[in-house]
Amino acid sequence: MGHLAPPAPPPPIPRAYAWMALSAVLFAAMNFFARLASASAPWPLVGAARALTGALIAALVATARGVPLRPRAPRRMWARSALGTAAMVCTFYALSRREMPLGDTTTLLNLTPVLLAVLTPTFLGERTGPRVFVAVAISLSGVALVLRPAALFGAAVATGTGALVAGSVATLASVFGAFAMMALRRLGQSEAPEPIALHFSLVAAATFSLLALPTLRLPSAQDALYMFAAGVSAGLAQLAMTRAYALERAARVSAVSYLAVAASAAAGALALHEWPAPLTLCGMGLVVGGGLVIALDRAPAPPPASPPSVPSPASR
Numbered sequence: 001m002g003h004l005a006p007p008a009p010p011p012p013i014p015r016a017y018a019w020m021a022l023s024a025v026l027f028a029a030m031n032f033f034a035r036l037a038s039a040s041a042p043w044p045l046v047g048a049a050r051a052l053t054g055a056l057i058a059a060l061v062a063t064a065r066g067v068p069l070r071p072r073a074p075r076r077m078w079a080r081s082a083l084g085t086a087a088m089v090c091t092f093y094a095l096s097r098r099e100m101p102l103g104d105t106t107t108l109l110n111l112t113p114v115l116l117a118v119l120t121p122t123f124l125g126e127r128t129g130p131r132v133f134v135a136v137a138i139s140l141s142g143v144a145l146v147l148r149p150a151a152l153f154g155a156a157v158a159t160g161t162g163a164l165v166a167g168s169v170a171t172l173a174s175v176f177g178a179f180a181m182m183a184l185r186r187l188g189q190s191e192a193p194e195p196i197a198l199h200f201s202l203v204a205a206a207t208f209s210l211l212a213l214p215t216l217r218l219p220s221a222q223d224a225l226y227m228f229a230a231g232v233s234a235g236l237a238q239l240a241m242t243r244a245y246a247l248e249r250a251a252r253v254s255a256v257s258y259l260a261v262a263a264s265a266a267a268g269a270l271a272l273h274e275w276p277a278p279l280t281l282c283g284m285g286l287v288v289g290g291g292l293v294i295a296l297d298r299a300p301a302p303p304p305a306s307p308p309s310v311p312s313p314a315s316r
Contacts, residue, residue, distance in 0.1 A: 016248030019240045020256035026237030028106070028263035030230045034095045035102050035272065037226035042215040043096035046227055047088060048208035053231020054238055055201035061239060062194035069195045076187050080196065081203040083180035088204050089211070090173035097169075099162030101274035103265025104146050107284045108167050110261050110291070111174035114139040116181060117294045123182050126249050131293050139290030143171065145283025181245060188246030197238045258291045 030050065037046045062069055071077040094105050114135055120126040147167045148159045159167070187196060219227065244253050261284060268274040276284065 014248065016244045016253045017256050019244035019247070020253050021259055023237045023240035023244060024257045024259035025263055026233045026240065027257070028260040028267065029233040030237060031095060031102060031106055031109075031260070031264045032267045032271070033226045033230035033233065034092060035098075035268070037219070037223045037230060038092070038096035039098070041219045041223040041227065042212060042217070043092050044208050044212035045216065045219065046096070046230065047092040048205055048212055049224075049227035050092070050231040050234050051088070051201045051205035051208055053228060054235035055198055055205060057232065057235035058194050058198035058201060058239065062192075062198065065194065067192045067194045069198060071195055071199060072190055073187065076183065077191070077196065077199050078203075080180060080183035080187050081200040083176055083183055084200045085204040085207050087173045087176035087180055089207065090169050090176060092208075094166050094170035094173060097162060097166035098274075099160055100166040100170075101265075101276050101280070102268030102272060103261065103274070103276050103284065104163075104280050105166060105170050106264035106268075107146055107261050107287050108143065108170035109173055109177075110257055111139065111143065111171060111287065112177040112181060113257060113291045113294055114287075115174060115178035119178055120182060120185075120249075124185060128294070135290040135293035137290075138293065139287045142283040142286030142288075142290065145279050145286065147171075148279060184242065184245050188242060193239050193242035193246065196242050197235070201235070201238070252294070258288045261288055 034046050034050065037049075059069070061067075091109055094100075094109065095102075097105075117128050117132045118136060121128055147164060149164060184196065244256075247253070265276065265284065269276070
């Protein structure tokens, strides 16, 4: 009687998903420390510190790995950096508004996967299944519950004006982020992560520095520590995210970023006592549910030999 072969080991988690999970946790840490710092420091200064720290990390990693920093596709590099900077400005402004709990803000900042699922078939030629339409409907319903505008819910349960502004800006950050991620998906096929992260961080640092000039002042030692922690977390997250998008389809891998929602909501509730309202919790669940529908979509990817369709000028 022959010996039974040992069971095959479970398939390893694809590297793209592991990189994206690490990126999500690190971005959640960035959100937390940025919220702490912006309580007393001007939000553009917090963003500038994050961008400069990210640039330093990218330069150090590139030097250690011997990666050349000169871009091979400078026009695409500038487009990705401009879109990413716009998303980052909206992100740090939204994080600075304490009228909306950290978990709520992070939920709206993570609409990018759903937007990518809608946009990538047109701009990148990546196929998505019919469940994408279900995911969009689920997520938009969740956004409505998180924002709760008075026109839809009435004054009794509507969010305040400050929270509505913060939520709207966070949603705009996701829109810019979706276009930035599509640019990153194309750029990551020809560029190493380090020059992409460095270029983006330098452009963002210059932009935030200009925005910080009207309210510029030296931060306290505690705020400086928070800003440094936010910058280190975000710099490492940027490198991990860039690797993830270079290895897997943009819409699929971006769904893992919803780990940041759970981590940020937990940190906001436990450390900052920012507890989401019951309707908001339902909305957060719907937004995350829409992302999971996308992650479980089994639509086949395009054949490797077929290049993606040329995007419109809006995505360059």
